């Protein structure tokens with residue numbers, strides 16, 4: 001069992017808990033991967049990748065999600081835990097809280113969102129986040145175990161009217177990096193769950209203007225807790241999956257018909 005960690009802002013130090021650390025960059029059909037760190041933690045193989053590349057170099061809409069997820073698969077990763085910084089759409093969910101979403105609404109506009117451009121593959125996302133990984137995360141008692149993740153294109157923050165709309169549609173948190181990452185993982189039959197760190201309230205829910213300093217301050221406060229939580233979860237992930245993620249492509253592909261082949 002190889003476990004992948006896709007880190008957003010601020011959790012690179014998980015690598016320092018590991019043993020036998022190596023770094024790797026690989027070529028994928030979609031371009032080079034970011035630098036990945038491979039290590040052992042709790043006797044398990046772990047691959048860590050910084051989503052924005054080292055030094056937070058790429059904005060959310062320019063991340064090469066296809067190369068990132070393809071590289072994870074190439075490294076033998078079967079289960080991915082991702083971290084995402086989000087804004088809260090709901091007053092009771094406060095900056096500093098950790099939310100493990102169970103569903104999403106995708107408002108991205110210009111991202112490559114599939115690996116299957118030359119085959120007709122419709123993966124099922126009735127339950128988009130891995131139920132088994134979510135259960136393990138929720139059993140830690142340190143997270144809010146439910147929520148709808150709204151993904152926006154960015155890089156700007158949301159308007160007041162957009163935030164009002166997302167709330168009415170049932171959104172819990174809003175971020176820019178969750179999609180299409182999780183769908184691409186499903187397309188390659190990997191488990192995926194996200195731990196969202198609430199860094200601020202969404203526009204108009206927040207009493208003050210949003211600044212990037214505010215985001216980084218809250219993420220910094222939660223950083224050590226999050227690293228400990230991820231380490232603990234890695235120790236609890238079972239060797240074999242009993243979730244459906246690994247069979248995501250069964251029955252998902254539309255096969256070319258015999259008639260069209262005959263033509």
Ligand SMILES: [Zn+2]
Pocket residue numbers: 130131132133190191192241243244245246
């Ligand atoms: Zn799964």
